Amino acid sequence: MISYWEQKNFLSYDIILIGSGFTGLSAAIHYKKKHPKAKVLILEKEIFPTGASTKNAGFACFGSLTEILDDLWTMTQDEVLQLVKKRHKGLTDIRKQFGEKALGYVPSHGFELLDEDNLPALDQMDYLNKILKKTFKADVFSKVKKHEKMGFSSAVKAVVENRFEGELDPAKYLNCLWEMASSLGVKILTGVSVVEIQRDSGLIIAENLGKSRIYEFKAGKIGICTNAFTKKLWPESEIKPGRGLILLSKPLEDKIPWKGSFHMDKGYVYFRQIDGRLLIGGARNKDMEKENTTDFEVNPKIKAHLVELAKEVILPGKNLDWEMEWTGIMAFGNKKIPLIQSIGERTAAAVRLGGMGVAIGWQVGKDLSKLLGGGN
Ligand SMILES: Cc1cc2nc3c(=O)[nH]c(=O)nc-3n(C[C@H](O)[C@H](O)[C@H](O)COP(=O)(O)OP(=O)(O)OC[C@H]3O[C@@H](n4cnc5c(N)ncnc54)[C@H](O)[C@@H]3O)c2cc1C
Structure with missing residues (x-):
């Protein structure tokens, strides 16, 4: 059950990024720099990012x-x-x-x-x-x-x-991104796994770590930054x-x-x-x-x-x-370049970073931010 206060303050955002690796954090930072007043949220399914960004060779x-x-x-x-x-x-x-x-x-x-x-x-x-x-x-x-x-x-x-x-x-780099995002006022919620999105309406359905609760978030724009785990949210992608x-x-x-x-x-x-x-x-x-x-x-x-x-x-x-x-x-995927693409009225993805994310994650995040209306 959600309270009136939670409903009013915690569940609606101008932009929600899914995934808090290099790409998600970079996209949030670039967007927030262009739109300081925007409400920006990142949803991360694990306690800290758990894909490639802090597992790599640096x-x-x-x-x-x-x-x-x-x-x-x-x-x-x-x-x-x-x-x-x-x-x-x-x-x-x-x-x-x-x-x-x-x-x-x-x-x-x-x-x-x-x-x-x-x-x-x-x-x-x-x-x-x-x-x-x-x-x-x-x-x-x-x-x-x-x-x-x-x-x-x-x-x-x-x-x-x-x-x-x-x-x-790589974890120091991620910390830099995390701290900058927080200092700009980006909200980051961890332990929240997105199970479904509605690309045109901006509805995001997520569950907590114990899978005992379901949350419905509402986003003006959604950015998918889930890299290797993208098929769950974008099944027809070739990742x-x-x-x-x-x-x-x-x-x-x-x-x-x-x-x-x-x-x-x-x-x-x-x-x-x-x-x-x-x-x-x-x-x-x-x-x-x-x-x-x-x-x-x-x-x-x-x-x-x-x-x-x-x-x-x-x-x-x-x-x-x-x-x-x-x-x-x-x-x-079928090309050795990141896939940065709109996939719905309110949704875009920035994924397929291969073994290059340390170098290109920051720019890929910037490109996604632009695609979501974050300006140049
Ligand atoms: C072993 C290894 C070595 C590497 N070495 C290098 C290297 O030396 N140099 C280099 O440039 N690159 C290297 N890479 C590649 C680089 O780490 C990646 O390209 C980069 O980290 C991708 O960043 P990302 O943010 O796109 O994805 P990720 O870091 O994978 O982030 C995706 C995030 O999305 C979250 N997520 C997934 N599904 C959901 C969901 N449904 N709801 C909420 N959250 C979700 C995940 O938990 C994860 O935190 C290496 C990768 C590996 C695995």
């Missing part, structure tokens, strides 16, 4: 050599360049907006390990540097001299450096979930002989060091069908592959004990 990246070359097979050169530019701009904007310290940002550069099979990518490096020059005004990729000093196994034939990438702490696994070691006794954010296997595997520990994740491509899920479980086949890579290739000869593992769920 790579502030815009594409490794082989990832970009791979993209050029499925996208036009112009599309690829636009995406790289958007990712780079997104990273520059959040650093400017929140400050590197608050984000835990370190400009430690990106790197990619090339094995024998991927070595031919080096022949394309000059070409990529040339087409990226307009955006970066300098060469992005270079071959690391004497990479053997980094201590990888002999299976690693070359290492390519990207001097414009870095790494951050496919993709699970990502991360393993974190205990602190190593020896100093790790490299730093930065590292990719291998066309970006499917990634690793970095954090607080003297190895963080390694990815390898979805080793069991793609099974990873097409929203279940937060660990796939033993993928875990075994990552453990082996860590032991045999990344830190050969080092003692590695594992302390934590977790999964997060990303959203993919």
Whole structure:
């Protein structure tokens, strides 16, 4: 039962965003900045955001050599360049907006390990540097001299450096967004799962965590920011979930002989060091069908592959004990660009951020805010 006071004060808003990851929070902030008097609410089904935004690896990246070359097979050169530019701009904007310290940002550069099979990518490096020059005004990729000093196994034939990438702490970034949203007067309710929306009328039906109560919210505009979990609210969307696994070691006794954010296997595997520990994740491509899920479980086949890579290739000869593992769920689809679209008179969605949300979430939120009437 709802009281008259609750009905009058808690249930009607100018705009309601569903999902409080990078996208939902960014959209709310951009909208509220344009319309300071608007009543803006975010509904989040968990106690804190639980999709990908605080489960990821924290790579502030815009594409490794082989990832970009791979993209050029499925996208036009112009599309690829636009995406790289958007990712780079997104990273520059959040650093400017929140400050590197608050984000835990370190400009430690990106790197990619090339094995024998991927070595031919080096022949394309000059070409990529040339087409990226307009955006970066300098060469992005270079071959690391004497990479053997980094201590990888002999299976690693070359290492390519990207001097414009870095790494951050994704939960610190989320905290920045959360605090800014709160300071602007955005209301955030957690533990509220939206079960149904009426896209043209703006009605939102939600339930509490224990599923013991149903609430009816009324929104002037609805923004769907549920990324991998979008099918529930927009069943005809073509969003496919993709699970990502991360393993974190205990602190190593020896100093790790490299730093930065590292990719291998066309970006499917990634690793970095954090607080003297190895963080390694990815390898979805080793069991793609099974990873097409929203279940937060660990796939033993993928875990075994990552453990082996860590032991045999990344830190050969080092003692590695594992302390934590977790999964997060990303959203993919038929294109490697975010899907930002109106889907009803009062509703729009901003989803399908793939493995790029750290870089593009802020801008995707801005684009959604504009679509919902938030101005430029
Ligand atoms: C393991 C892993 C590693 C990654 N590494 C990187 C990386 O290094 N760099 C990078 O740029 N990107 C990376 N990503 C991708 C990045 O994390 C995502 O692109 C980004 O977080 C997407 O943000 P989002 O806000 O759109 O979605 P999410 O963060 O998934 O937020 C969606 C929110 O909606 C909520 N929700 C869902 N359904 C409902 C409902 N019915 N009612 C209410 N709330 C609901 C969820 O609880 C969730 O909090 C990685 C992802 C994973 C999983």
